[in-house]
Amino acid sequence: MAESREAEAMKGRFVVVGGGIAGVTCAEQLAAQFPSHKVYLITASPLIKAVTNLRQVSRALEEFDVEEQGGSELERLYPNISVVQSPVTELRSQEQKVITEEGAEFLYNKLCLCAGARPKLIVGGNPYVLGIRDTDSVRDFQRRLTDARRVLIVGNGGIALELVYELEGCQVIWAIKDKAIGNTFFDAGAAEFLIDQLKAEKPLAPPTCKRTKYTTESPPGREGSSMGSALGPDWHEGLDLKAKGAYSHRVQIETQCEVERILLQEEFAQLNITALPFQGEETVESDSASSSDWPVYVQLTNGKTYGCDFIVSATGVVPNMEPFIRGNQFDVAEDGGVRVNDHMATSLPNIYAAGDICTASWTPSALWQQMRLWTQARQMGWYAAKCMGAELLQQPIEMDFCFELFAHVTKFFNYKVILLGKYNGQGLGREHELLLRCTRGHEYVKLVMQGGRMVGALLIGDTDLEETFENLILNQTDLSSYGERLLDPNIDIEDYFD
Numbered sequence: 170m171a172e173s174r175e176a177e178a179m180k181g182r183f184v185v186v187g188g189g190i191a192g193v194t195c196a197e198q199l200a201a202q203f204p205s206h207k208v209y210l211i212t213a214s215p216l217i218k219a220v221t222n223l224r225q226v227s228r229a230l231e232e233f234d235v236e237e238q239g240g241s242e243l244e245r246l247y248p249n250i251s252v253v254q255s256p257v258t259e260l261r262s263q264e265q266k267v268i269t270e271e272g273a274e275f276l277y278n279k280l281c282l283c284a285g286a287r288p289k290l291i292v293g294g295n296p297y298v299l300g301i302r303d304t305d306s307v308r309d310f311q312r313r314l315t316d317a318r319r320v321l322i323v324g325n326g327g328i329a330l331e332l333v334y335e336l337e338g339c340q341v342i343w344a345i346k347d348k349a350i351g352n353t354f355f356d357a358g359a360a361e362f363l364i365d366q367l368k369a370e371k372p373l374a375p376p377t378c379k380r381t382k383y384t385t386e387s388p389p390g391r392e393g394s395s396m397g398s399a400l401g402p403d404w405h406e407g408l409d410l411k412a413k414g415a416y417s418h419r420v421q422i423e424t425q426c427e428v429e430r431i432l433l434q435e436e437f438a439q440l441n442i443t444a445l446p447f448q449g450e451e452t453v454e455s456d457s458a459s460s461s462d463w464p465v466y467v468q469l470t471n472g473k474t475y476g477c478d479f480i481v482s483a484t485g486v487v488p489n490m491e492p493f494i495r496g497n498q499f500d501v502a503e504d505g506g507v508r509v510n511d512h513m514a515t516s517l518p519n520i521y522a523a524g525d526i527c528t529a530s531w532t533p534s535a536l537w538q539q540m541r542l543w544t545q546a547r548q549m550g551w552y553a554a555k556c557m558g559a560e561l562l563q564q565p566i567e568m569d570f571c572f573e574l575f576a577h578v579t580k581f582f583n584y585k586v587i588l589l590g591k592y593n594g595q596g597l598g599r600e601h602e603l604l605l606r607c608t609r610g611h612e613y614v615k616l617v618m619q620g621g622r623m624v625g626a627l628l629i630g631d632t633d634l635e636e637t638f639e640n641l642i643l644n645q646t647d648l649s650s651y652g653e654r655l656l657d658p659n660i661d662i663e664d665y666f667d
């Protein structure tokens with residue numbers, strides 16, 4: 170009898186773990202679709218991240234604002250949502266139950282894991298190596314930056330690109346594995362185009378921020394909590410990323426190298442190694458920065474050693490699966506993400522996943538790939554909720570259109586950047602060709618063509634070409650007769666294909 174009451178109570182009960190974009194979007198969608206069902210959003214972070222002002226820039230490109238809110242705001246908007254602030258420490262998939270740090274147990278009918286990811290550091294447990302993920306980690310970074318003379322940044326993706334451009338008042342050594350900067354987003358040509366911006370004076374007034382700024386203050390009584398949601402677009406705007414030093418913006422790039430060894434001052438002193446001085450463009454030299462006395466030294470695989478105040482490891486992320494894999498036979502991908510199928514379902518019954526925690530393991534459309542991005546977290550959270558609902562109602566559901574074409578809009582080095590489809594020829598081998606148009610300091614346009622059809626595009630600057638190219642990619646129009654005229658600046662391509 171007791172058992173059947175429990176089963177009855179569980180009916181239609183949704184539990185979502187994680188208060189980032191994926192989790193909040195999933196919970197909102199479930200709550201809206203099933204107003205008489207209870208939705209528990211259990212999150213380790215004191216604040217949740219909600220998407221507001223979603224704008225469809227084109228069929229595939231979207232932009233939105235992000236608001237950090239207390240859970241009560243979400244509960245006010247959706248009375249059937251209860252936000253629980255406590256980390257989940259255990260999942261008992263056989264019993265359809267999650268347990269929080271405080272020992273509270275939540276039975277679920279359908280569960281969605283949206284616990285995000287954390288920085289994948291080059292070394293763990295070294296106090297001089299920082300990762301950047303949430304507001305707490307940014308606060309720590311800002312605190313150290315204030316008195317820093319030199320910072321060494323490792324990694325060549327989104328965070329490194331943003332930091333090397335934004336940091337001021339200290340020397341920056343940027344160590345990258347590749348020949349050119351920004352390997353996760355750019356080819357060598359685009360990197361060359363952008364690098365001029367690193368040397369140029371930054372615009373005095375920052376461009377107006379279209380998105381809500383993030384607080385770096387924890388709510389009272391919740392200071393120092395870990396496992397916050399990831400930061401996202403424009404996270405650095407409104408934050409002071411200035412060291413006290415009198416340096417203008419200077420970066421020295423060390424290419425094709427990794428970190429071999431990190432030495433504390435005492436260890437370095439015992440070895441017969443010479444640390445190199447900063448070789449970047451110097452405009453103002455201060456005594457403290459030329460000093461050889463650094464708290465930490467980094468030996469690179471190119472044989473060079475540099476001293477610095479601290480190291481930022483901007484070297485990707487690792488999905489937060491630990492509390493969930495213990496005792497549960499999830500199918501986990503090589504990158505540590507839980508595998509999900511084309512219905513966002515994991516290998517265990519009634520358990521779904523969305524956002525940074527998951528690895529898309531279906532056969533994707535020829536023009537889409539997973540990247541751990543804000544937009545994909547929103548899209549996956551939304552689609553996971555639809556799939557959970559469809560399974561509950563035993564209805565069929567089609568894969569959402571957003572997984573047809575990879576589309577990302579962002580900003581690097583103060584340029585608008587749009588990535589479409591196989592923008593870097595990912596997975597195409599040699600069977601593709603590139604069409605390029607570049608005006609220094611103004612725009613960089615690259616089209617990836619395969620068999621006369623456009624399969625990807627990278628647009629840097631205000632090109633206004635995104636909608637046209639997106640359509641050409643989606644429609645797979647045969648463009649073989651146009652050749653290089655596709656990028657002829659004297660032809661209004663928009664009119665051409667209208």
Ligand SMILES: Cc1cc2nc3c(=O)[nH]c(=O)nc-3n(C[C@H](O)[C@H](O)[C@H](O)COP(=O)(O)OP(=O)(O)OC[C@H]3O[C@@H](n4cnc5c(N)ncnc54)[C@H](O)[C@@H]3O)c2cc1C
Binds near residue numbers: 257327398399545
């Ligand atoms: C510095 C930075 C800049 C970025 N810039 C961009 C950008 O410009 N554009 C872009 O598209 N993307 C950007 N990203 C990536 C983007 O922020 C992430 O892909 C996205 O936020 C992932 O959302 P999520 O909901 O999957 O995970 P998260 O935002 O990480 O949220 C995970 C949630 O799960 C909670 N959680 C974790 N473990 C547990 C647990 N055991 N129990 C309960 N709750 C738990 C956390 O508290 C958090 O609320 C950036 C990321 C960083 C770090």
Ligand SMILES: NC(=O)C1=CN([C@@H]2O[C@H](COP(=O)(O)OP(=O)(O)OC[C@H]3O[C@@H](n4cnc5c(N)ncnc54)[C@H](OP(=O)(O)O)[C@@H]3O)[C@@H](O)[C@H]2O)C=CC1
Binds near residue numbers: 291325328329428
């Ligand atoms: N504007 C945007 O869209 C932004 C997006 N983000 C997102 O936030 C997340 C975190 O950003 P980030 O940490 O920059 O991650 P990214 O995945 O963007 O980049 C990680 C970089 O680190 C390199 N790397 C990995 N391991 C090592 C190592 N041991 N030594 C040296 N280099 C290494 C990678 O090279 P390789 O690729 O060869 O492995 C890659 O260049 C990502 O999902 C990113 O997409 C972040 C900031 C801005």
